[in-house]
Amino acid sequence: MRGTAAGLRRRRYLALVVGWAGFVAIWWLLALWIGSDARLPSPVRVLREVGYIFGGNPNIATDEGGVFWPNFSSSVLRVILGFATGVLFGTPLGFLMGRRRYWRSFLRSPVLIAGSIPGLTYAVMVLVVFGISNIGPILAIGLISMPYIAINVAEGVMGVDKGLVDMSTAFGRSENQIFRSVLVPSVLPFIFAGIRLSFSLAWKVGQLTEVFGSSRGIGFQIRRNFQLFNMPGVIAWVGLFIAFMLLLERFVLVRLERRLFRWRQWERDS
Amino acid sequence: MGARLVTATTPKTDYVHRNPRWARLRRFLRSDRGATWSAAVLFIAAWQLLTLIAPRVPSPIDVIQIMFIEMTGGDYGSIRRGEFWGHYGATLQRYGIGLAIGFVAGILVGALIGTSSLARALINDTVLVLLALPAFVWAFLTTMWFGIGWQAPVLTVAFAAFPFVAVNVAQGVRSIAPDLRHMSTAFGVTGWKRFRSLTLGGVMGYVFAGLRFAMIVSWNGVLLSEWFNGQNGVGFRTRFWFDANRYPGFLGWVISFIVFIVALDRLVLTRLQDRAFRWRAPVVETQRTPSQRTPSETR
Numbered sequence: 051m052r053g054t055a056a057g058l059r060r061r062r063y064l065a066l067v068v069g070w071a072g073f074v075a076i077w078w079l080l081a082l083w084i085g086s087d088a089r090l091p092s093p094v095r096v097l098r099e100v101g102y103i104f105g106g107n108p109n110i111a112t113d114e115g116g117v118f119w120p121n122f123s124s125s126v127l128r129v130i131l132g133f134a135t136g137v138l139f140g141t142p143l144g145f146l147m148g149r150r151r152y153w154r155s156f157l158r159s160p161v162l163i164a165g166s167i168p169g170l171t172y173a174v175m176v177l178v179v180f181g182i183s184n185i186g187p188i189l190a191i192g193l194i195s196m197p198y199i200a201i202n203v204a205e206g207v208m209g210v211d212k213g214l215v216d217m218s219t220a221f222g223r224s225e226n227q228i229f230r231s232v233l234v235p236s237v238l239p240f241i242f243a244g245i246r247l248s249f250s251l252a253w254k255v256g257q258l259t260e261v262f263g264s265s266r267g268i269g270f271q272i273r274r275n276f277q278l279f280n281m282p283g284v285i286a287w288v289g290l291f292i293a294f295m296l297l298l299e300r301f302v303l304v305r306l307e308r309r310l311f312r313w314r315q316w317e318r319d320s
Numbered sequence: 321m322g323a324r325l326v327t328a329t330t331p332k333t334d335y336v337h338r339n340p341r342w343a344r345l346r347r348f349l350r351s352d353r354g355a356t357w358s359a360a361v362l363f364i365a366a367w368q369l370l371t372l373i374a375p376r377v378p379s380p381i382d383v384i385q386i387m388f389i390e391m392t393g394g395d396y397g398s399i400r401r402g403e404f405w406g407h408y409g410a411t412l413q414r415y416g417i418g419l420a421i422g423f424v425a426g427i428l429v430g431a432l433i434g435t436s437s438l439a440r441a442l443i444n445d446t447v448l449v450l451l452a453l454p455a456f457v458w459a460f461l462t463t464m465w466f467g468i469g470w471q472a473p474v475l476t477v478a479f480a481a482f483p484f485v486a487v488n489v490a491q492g493v494r495s496i497a498p499d500l501r502h503m504s505t506a507f508g509v510t511g512w513k514r515f516r517s518l519t520l521g522g523v524m525g526y527v528f529a530g531l532r533f534a535m536i537v538s539w540n541g542v543l544l545s546e547w548f549n550g551q552n553g554v555g556f557r558t559r560f561w562f563d564a565n566r567y568p569g570f571l572g573w574v575i576s577f578i579v580f581i582v583a584l585d586r587l588v589l590t591r592l593q594d595r596a597f598r599w600r601a602p603v604v605e606t607q608r609t610p611s612q613r614t615p616s617e618t619r
Contacts, residue, residue, distance in 0.1 A: 065441030073446055089465060155352035156359050166585045167578050168540035169455075170547065170555070174562065174574070254454035258544075261456055269456075276460040284460060292452045 091282040099286035117271070122294070125267040128184065129256055132191025133245055136252070140196040141241060144203025154204065164197040169255040177263035187259040187267070194252040199244035206240030207233070239311045246303050253295050268294075378568035387572040403557060404576075411553040414470065415542050418477025422534060425478070426485025427527070433486065434493025444490075450483040455541035463549045473545040473553070480541035481534035488533070492526025493519075525597035532589040539581045 074093055081092040091099075103118045146153040147161075172193055176186040210233060218228045260269030268291050275283030348354045364380060371379040388394070391404040429447065432439045458479040462472040496519060504514050546555025554577050561569035 062441055065438065066445065069442040069445055072442065151352075152350060152355050156355040159356050160359055160363070162586070163578075163582050166536050166582055168536075168543055168581060170540055170543050171574055171578060174558075178562075178567070178570075250452065257454060258456050272457065272460065276464065279464065281464055284457075284464070288453070288457050291457075292449055295452050296448075 088279065088281050091285060095282050096285050096289065099282040100290070103283075103286055103290070118290075121267050121271050122290075124184075125257070125260065125269070128187040128260075128267065129191060129253060132188045132252065132256060133195055135188060135192030136195030136199050136248075137241060137245070139192065140199030140244065141203050141237075143196070143200040144237075144240075145207055147200060147204035148207025157200070161197040161200055164193070169194075169251075169258050172255055173259040173262045176259055180263070182263045182265055186263050187256045187269075190259040191252045191256045194255045195245065195248040198248035199241055202240040202244035202247070203237055206237040210236045239307070242307050242310070246299075246307060249299055249303060250295065257291065376567065378571050382568040383572045383575065386566075386568045387576065390569070390572065407552055407554050407557045411473075411542055411546065411555070414473040414546075414553070415477055415539065418474040418542065419481055419535065419538060421474070422478040422481030422538065423485055423531065426482045426530065426534070427489050429482075430486040430489025430530070431493055433490035440490070447483050447486050447490075450479070451487060453479075453483075455480045455537060456544050458541060459545040459548055462545065468549045468551065472549050473542050476541045476545040477538040480538040484534040484537060485527070485530040488526045488530025489523065492523040495526070496522040521599060525593065528589070528593040528596045532585065532593055535589060536581060536585060539577070543577060 077090075078093055081090045081095075084090045087095055104116060106116055143157060147157050148154075172190040176190050180186045180189070214232050214236075215228060218232055223231075257267070257269030257272070260267035261273045264270045268287060272284055272287045272291070275281075275287060349358060367377075367380060371377045387404075390402045393402040429443070433444055433447065434440075455476060458476040459472070462475045462479075466472050466475070500518055504510070504518055509517075542553075543555035543558070546553035547559045550556030550559075554573065558570060558573040558577070561567075561573060
């Protein structure tokens with residue numbers, strides 16, 4: 051057995067395929083054994099449900115068809131706006147924490163506490179304050195991501211190369227120029243890391259907020275199917291939820307980060 | 321509110337320096353502990369202020385009053401206890417049993433993924449998918465499977481906790497340096513002794529880290545499950561006040577479950593984790609880079 055790189059990779063892919071096939075096979079066998087769509091629908095039944103979600107259910111006369119895009123796009127838009135809110139408020143806090151010792155200890159406990167508050171709190175409080183609205187999920191995602199972004203920005207600000215700042219001052223650059231050309235580019239990767247670290251949590255809490263107080267979105271659809279006792283629908287929407295989350299995390303966020311900050315040496319080192 | 325005025329930006333007036341009591345207060349307010357206390361005081365002040373603007377928001381006093389009644393039974397205090405203890409007892413029981421199931425399963429699967437590369441290739445993806453599932457999905461699924469009863473909250477906790485423990489344990493097992501393993505073989509340290517001083521020592525920190533995230537996440541899970549299908553428990557009682565539109569009670573219960581998990585995390589879990597990781601060399605802060613944290617820390 052020669053351990054060439056190509057051979058190793060082939061073996062790993064094989065194991066991956068076998069792993070997924072085994073997962074589906076066990077699911078299928080369990081579904082056959084239980085024999086009830088309301089308990090555990092078979093993979094085929096769930097796939098058909100996914101088809102309904104994209105193309106509409108021909109068996110129901112009133113089904114308008116294709117509920118995927120309106121729900122999906124509203125969820126995604128809320129995530130984007132939520133993270134924008136988190137960055138907007140988290141970055142100044144992070145700068146404060148990074149620059150001043152006083153503010154670091156002032157904000158330390160709130161930030162640490164915010165990290166372990168159950169997501170239910172955000173979802174319900176936002177429902178109480180805003181009712182069923184768009185602002186709720188956006189604010190919840192913003193609040194969840196804010197501490198992560200603040201902590202990372204603070205680390206980034208504390209890690210800014212002092213030599214660069216001193217040199218810029220020596221060469222007569224203004225405060226404004228130093229801020230724009232030294233501080234901001236050094237801190238940007240840390241903002242991004244904060245987003246990536248909090249992404250899965252924020253996405254989950256965003257959906258939970260939709261479960262509680264929304265009329266649209268993936269979370270809302272999961273709850274609707276739960277209330278209709280439509281097990282295939284719940285599993286289909288959950289599958290779409292996971293697929294989208296993993297895709298966005300793996301391919302979009304990680305790649306974007308690598309591409310945007312290619313110029314940073316340590317990215318390549320680590 | 322005077323707290324903020326005396327801090328960094330105020331010019332040093334002679335008056336402040338001449339009076340030793342003011343000087344001491346000023347020194348305290350500028351210290352780290354002073355900053356923490358000012359944050360807490362400011363938070364409560366802001367809350368009180370909010371109740372003046374928005375009358376629907378219950379004030380701190382309202383919340384304390386109703387929680388006192390919930391705990392002691394109010395006027396009936398001498399005859400019966402309040403609702404508080406019964407609900408917390410029920411929830412903690414479910415939480416504990418669920419955690420025990422998830423913890424044991426997580427350690428077994430994590431050790432398997434960590435030691436065998438075949439097992440890792442086969443089931444790692446499944447565990448990652450479970451990691452991506454939010455707790456409310458488990459609350460819904462278990463309710464649909466088992467109906468209203470003890471199974472749904474217990475299994476929600478177990479399912480929510482399991483992947484966090486598994487991922488962290490697997491990472492811990494793989495982090496044990498092969499050099500050390502070879503050395504211990506060369507020096508004839510094998511069997512139980514090797515397991516105790518090398519494997520256990522190396523993995524313990526990761527086990528506690530996994531337990532910590534699992535406990536935080538599954539606390540949310542048990543509350544959600546009780547919210548949707550409980551007959552009693554903390555989540556149920558919170559929903560009870562919510563449905564009754566009685567916001568002081570609702571907010572009081574929300575605060576109680578936040579305080580519970582924050583205290584557990586700060587006073588127990590973080591300390592256990594730090595203790596178990598004590599053997600590690602302190603991180604040398606030469607250059608700070610983002611994503612220093614392990615991926616499993618992103619809940």
